[in-house]
Structure formats: structure tokens, C-alpha cells
């Protein structure tokens with residue numbers, strides 16, 4: 001990796017040399033009160049809106065107006081099979097085969113649907129292992145599954161914690177947990193990229209460890225999809241879920257992606273909740289047949305899906321396909337490396353980056369811990385035109401996103417942070 005330097009000229013030079021720079025113009029960038037572009041570092045929470053999204057949604061509104069119910073078969077993009085238009089590009093983004101991927105429902109809903117099939121507790125093996133700082137929704141979901149099966153949600157939950165005075169989880173500690181409790185654990189469910197620290201876990205390593213101990217392994221990749229190379233198929237994970245509104249820029253509350261490993265694609269023995277959309281497409285509308293399961297991840301669908309939301313996903317995935325996930329990751333490493341360099345160059349004792357230093361163990365997000373900080377620091381950043389993400393007690397999460405953030409954005413962010421820190 002070549003070295004960086006601290007001047008603004010250098011940032012502008014990097015932008016000029018950036019083959020993906022033009023993608024920024026394809027997004028709506030919110031404006032600060034003074035009319036300049038907001039420095040938006042919150043793509044880890046809600047990605048910005050591509051300008052073409054409106055056209056994709058309008059196309060479906062137009063067909064609905066013109067065709068009514070006929071749009072299901074005679075629309076430009078027939079609604080009956082609309083979700084199939086998303087599968088291939090979504091599969092590429094997460095490193096999966098098309099049969100392993102479907103877009104449906106929302107994230108936490110899908111986590112429950114996956115646990116219906118993959119969390120099979122017995123009296124001896126019923127515990128669920130999650131990372132200690134798991135996203136709250138995931139923690140609530142697994143706790144409720146424990147209770148649903150009649151187990152105590154405190155006793156049944158095993159936490160993979162970081163050590164005292166450390167932020168990142170260590171694999172040797174996971175190994176030790178499995179050594180001791182491996183035969184009590186039914187399910188390992190980890191956030192592929194931890195939402196708080198930005199630590200990108202080695203999915204393959206965790207999966208192999210889990211499988212060796214007889215555990216099912218699933219990942220919540222909400223902070224990984226569209227951000228890092230997840231390589232889900234090769235990880236061997238049993239299932240994964242993610243949302244499309246963070247790095248996948250598909251709009252607030254948009255639908256979730258699901259991965260079910262190919263090895264489970266034709267399993268009739270896996271219990272699942274079903275609906276007419278899990279039924280064989282050829283005979284679905286005869287509506288009299290006994291249930292005939294669709295193979296692959298599609299076989300977990302329940303309902304006919306919301307097309308308007310899927311249109312926004314299609315707009316975004318088409319852009320990812322054009323830009324190329326590999327190119328995005330290359331830029332991302334450079335952009336975040338530059339961000340890290342500038343923060344380190346501040347030589348400010350009151351800040352500490354808690355995200356891993358190794359670029360292979362993180363995505364674009366850096367989590368900055370600020371000594372004795374409270375939310376007023378975050379408010380000052382917001383007043384200065386920087387949208388970042390505050391997490392109690394003392395962490396600012398910043399995600400420079402390769403599709404729409406520039407090196408100049410990163411430069412400005414660090415300059416403003418510097419003056420705010422100096423004022424304290």
C-alpha cells in the first residue's frame with residue numbers, strides 16, 4: 001500500500017485518479033444549511049438514494065396504472081417473477097450461488113424464519129452463541145427463540161465477549177468456549193461485520209469451528225452486504241440474512257436478503273414456515289394442490305412481495321453490477337486507509353480507533369472512541385455538516401462509502417473533527 005500524505009491537494013489528486021468518482025453524481029447528496037453538500041458518513045445506517053431509483057419505481061407505478069392486475073404477467077418486468085430479477089446480482093454481491101439467495105421480508109423477520117428451520121434445540125443441545133456486542137434486534141430475536149422453545153433466555157445464551165480493556169473479539173476465546181460448551185450449543189449466530197466495532201469476522205473459520213462441534217452456523221450480514229467480500233458460499237455457513245437499506249442503498253425499511261447454503265436446497269426434512277410463495281411456481285395458481293416446496297432459498301418465501309420496494313433494490317443492484325463489487329472494495333480499502341491515516345496524524349490522545357487495523361478484518365467503517373465524550377460531540381459534528389453515527393457511551397461510527405464518498409469528504413471530516421476536538 002502506497003503512503004498517504006496530509007495535504008488537501010493529495011485528497012483532490014486521489015479523487016481525480018479514482019475510476020469510480022463519477023458514481024457520486026448518481027446519488028442525491030443531502031445539503032447542509034449553508035447549501036454545500038453534507039459530508040455523509042452514515043451509509044452503514046441508511047445508504048443514500050440513487051437518482052435512478054425514482055425511475056425504477058415509476059416504471060412499476062406506470063404498469064400498475066395501465067394494467068392493474070395484468071401487470072403480474074404483462075408488465076414490463078412482470079411482478080410474478082420480479083424477485084428473480086434481483087437474485088443474480090444479489091448473489092454476486094454476497095458471494096453466493098443464485099439458488100442460495102432470495103430477497104424477501106425484512107431482516108429480523110428473516111432471522112426468525114431461518115431459526116425456525118435451523119435452530120433445532122434438544123434438551124442436551126439447546127444453547128445459542130452470539131457475539132457479546134450483537135445488534136440488539138438479533139439479541140432480542142435469539143432470546144425470544146429460546147423462550148419460544150421453553151428454555152431460559154439467560155441460561156441459554158452464550159456470549160462471545162472481548163477481554164477486559166479490549167474491544168475486539170478473539171478467535172482463541174471462541175475456541176475455548178466451544179471446547180467447553182460445544183456440545184450444548186445448537187446454533188452460532190454472529191454478526192458478520194460487528195455493527196459497533198466494525199470488526200469483520202472470518203466467516204469460514206467460525207463456520208468450520210462450529211460445524212466441527214456439531215453446531216449450526218448463521219450470520220447476520222447487515223453490515224457486510226455491499227461492504228465487504230462475504231464469500232458466503234465458500235464460508236460453508238448454513239444461512240445468512242442481511243438488509244438492503246444500509247450499504248445496498250435501497251431505501252428506508254427496504255427488504256432483506258437471505259442465503260441458505262446449497263447443501264440445504266433440496267432438503268424436505270427441514271421444518272419451515274410456508275406460504276403460497278414457497279410453493280412450486282408452475283402449479284401455484286391451481287391453488288388446490290398439496291404443498292410442493294420450491295427448492296433453494298426461494299422455498300422460504302411466504303408472500304407475494306412488495307414490488308415498489310423491490311424496484312428500489314433493482315435500481316441499486318444494477319448500479320453495483322455496473323461498478324463491480326471488486327472495484328468498490330479496492331476503493332473502499334484506499335478510502336478507509338486514508339481516513340485512518342489522517343486520524344492517526346492528528347496525534348490526539350483523546351481519540352482511539354477501535355476497528356481492526358488489518359484491512360482484511362474490517363469494511364469501510366471506522367469506529368472512533370472519544371475520551372470523556374458525550375452526545376454533544378456528535379451534535380457539534382452534525383452542526384458542522386457531518387452526518388455520522390453516535391453510539392453510547394462514547395463511539396462515533398463513520399463509514400466512508402466507496403460509491404458516493406470522496407477522498408475530499410474524508411479530508412473535510414477529519415479537519416472538522418480536529419477543530420471540534422481542539423475546542424474541547
Ligand SMILES: *Cc1c(COP(=O)(O)O)cnc(C)c1O
Nearest residue numbers: 107108135137195220222223243
Ligand atoms: C440494521 C440491523 C438490523 C435491523 O433489523 P431490521 O429488522 O431491518 O429492523 C438487525 N441486525 C443487524 C446486525 C443490523 O445491522
